[in-house]
Amino acid sequence: MKKYLLIILINIFCSSIAFAQVGINTDQPNSSTGLHVSERKNPSSASPDKYNGIIIQRYTTAERDTNLTPNMASAQNSLMIYNTTEDCYNYWNNVEQEWKSLCGKLGKSQFTFDCAAVQIKGTYVQGRDLSTTNYLSIPVTVTKAGEYTLMATTTNGYSFFVSGTFLNTGSYTILALGQGKPVAIQTDDLAFNANGIDVACTPAKTVTVLSAAGTYTMSCSTATVNGIYKVGTSLTASNTITLPVTVTTLGSYSITTNTVDGISFSGSGTFTLTGTQNITLSGTGAPASTPTKTLTITSDSQGGVSTNCSVSIRITIPVKRILGIGLPSQYGYQVADAIDSHARKMLDSQKNFGISATSTVASNGYTYVSLGNSMSASTLNAQINSASPPDIIQIGYSADIDASSATVLANYAKNGGVVLLFSEENAGVQRFINELMGSSVTVSTLGDSGNRYVLTNSTHSVVNGPFGNLGGQAWGDDGAGTRYVQNIDATQIEVLSTVPGNTNAITAFVHKKYHVVFIGDGGFFAGQINTYGDASWPVTQPFTINNTNDAQPVVNTAYGATGSSNGIGTIYNSYLFGNIFAWAIYQAEISGFNKH
Known part of the structure; x- marks a missing residue:
């Protein structure tokens, strides 16, 4: 009997061990645990017996x-x-x-990068602390989201580091900021490490450390901007600034510009000679719009000399489409047809509107479409609503504007289109202006020919533009007299010229809100390509250019008729024409039908 009782007690004891809590380094495991690894044999003690932790597989x-x-x-x-x-x-x-x-929701990321695509930003000078301008721009491809660290080290006292979290896979660009200061003047190889793994770059990415900065002054006023600049087109090796400098103390140089509308320039190196010399700043980025960019150039010149100046970058305006309406003629009443006229020759000249650094206006040129001497609302609508609508509608002698066409033209202007109205058709001019402005103007004729009209507005760019400030100068009509507008709402326009002695009889204006220029003479730019000179055709051909292939505007110094309102004198039709078209293509670019 005692034998059986002992067996029962042993079984009970073993069962209690099998189902009890397990304690490591303690015989008093917590009752709420299956396994208790303790730093104390007695958990209630304040003094740990051991300090070891747990290592799992x-x-x-x-x-x-x-x-x-x-x-x-x-x-x-x-x-x-x-x-x-x-x-x-x-x-x-x-x-x-x-x-x-357990290091976060995402853990460590997985990503790769192309060493060749890494860009080294900033200038590195012996003994100079790195700043926020010194960093690496690193395009990466993330295949697993998560945390990341990336560093690039040198043996020359400075390095780069960045860390963060990629929330999604895909392509990113991360910026590793520089820290420290270069110790020696040398070229350093960068040693990359991504998420704890060394990455070998072949060939190595290198940083050139320059000597301490020299003393020099910049001559921005004589700087030369090189290359062609187009909206949306990345700058290339041809896009540079040649900057004259005068060096008084040898040393390194670092010259940069701010970034304006997507583009910037920079250059660095070491001067080996004192005196005046040229350095080159290389461009980067792509222009986002066509207005001229004014960039501030900043240097690291020592000695308290001037370290800032500015330079302007012209952006080439893309090709613009001109719709010409008027009598096809060698005299140039509308430029789309009159390929042998002075006006057309002037528009097509690279010296005037071109892509070269010396072009008066930075323009990629024009395409032309002609409707001839007649127009209708249907033909206008077809052009305006086509896949390639006109940027500029130019109307000349002797096209008339009926009521329906006036509505179409006015709506075109109100939607951003440019209308250049050179017209002596009284009824058509009146219809269009009334439709555009909601007023009741009257249009009349100054009967005699060979008149000159002084430009009174010297601030608007159609008068004071790239072809010169014509304020106080005059334009002349051709042999058929000029149309003038009265009873117009003067608050909506800027008056350019009036009939001599009558400021209420307006012979030319530009609208303040809409891109519309009116000149009351259909033959304003009449002139044949085979006739040049100031005295030739003193009344019928007021538009003159030089007789070379560059088709530069020239002053007509002996224009007019003895019996005209203000006699014989000087006119500037070709100069005014150049300013008007420079203004027109700019307006078309920034707010027209094909703006960029």
Whole structure:
């Protein structure tokens, strides 16, 4: 009987051990745990007996994915390891069928980068602390979201570092900021490390450390801007600034500009000679719009000399489409047809409107469409609503504007189109202006011919433009007299000229809101390509250019008729024409039908 009782007691004792809590380094495990690893034999004691922690199984990411991942299932849900690649604990989430990191929701990322695409920004000078202008621009491709660190080190006292979190996969550009200061004047190889893994670049990315800055002054007033600048086109090696400098103390130089509308310039090096010399600033970026950019040039010149000045960059206006309406004639009543006229020759000249650095207006040129001497609302609408609507509608002698066409033209102008109305058709001019301005103007004729009209407005760019300030100068009509407008709402326009002695009889104006210029003479730019000179054709051909292929405007100094309102004198039709078209293509570019 005692024998059986002993067996029962042993079984009870063993059962209690099998189902009790397990304690490591303690015989008093917490009752709420299955396993209690303790730093104290007596958990209630204030003095730890040991300080050791726990080490669980360790795997690299590759070992984990090769040896463990294929066998993971619901039974292994929450299995934990230490990932030595990530330096972090991982646990298996069976619902999402992936390893989760305890270093954050995403764990370490996986990404690659092309060494050749890394850009080194800023100038590096011996003994000078790196600043926010010194950094690496690094395009990366992320294949796994998560945390990242990237550093690039040198053996010359400075390095680059960036860290963060990629929330999604894809392509990004990260900026690794520089820190420290270069110790020696030399070329340094960058040693890259991404997420703890060394990345070898072949060829190596290098940084050139310059000597301490020299003393020099810049001559921005004589700087030369080189290359062609177009909206949306990245700058190339031809886009530079040649900058004259005068060096008084040898040393390195670093010259940069600010970034304006997407473009900037910079240059660095070491002066080996004193005196006046040229350095080159190279451009980067792509212009986002056509207005001229004024960039501030900043140097690191020492000695308290001036370190700032500015330079302007002209952006070439893209090709503009001109719709010409008027009598086809060699005299140039409308430029789309009159390919042998002075006006057309002037427009097509690279010296006037071209892509060269010496072109008066930076323009990529024109395409021309002619409607001849007649127009209708239907033909106008067809052109305006086509896949390539006109940027500029130019109307000359002797096209008339009926009521329906006046409505179409006015709507075109109100929607941003440019209308250049050189007309002596009284009824048509009246219809269009009334439709445009909602007023009741009257249009009359100054009967005699060979008149000159002084330009009174010297501030608007159609008068004071790239072809000169014509304020106080005059334009002349041809042999048929001029039309003038009265009873017009003067608050909507800027008056350019009036009939001599009558300021209420307006012979030319530009609208303040809409891109419309009116000149009351259809033959304003009449002139044949085979006739030149100031005295030739003193009344019928007021538009004169030189007799060379560059078609530069020239002054007509003996224009008019003895019996005209203000006699014989000087006129500037070709200059005014150049300013008007320079204004027109600019307005078309910034707010017209084909703006960029």
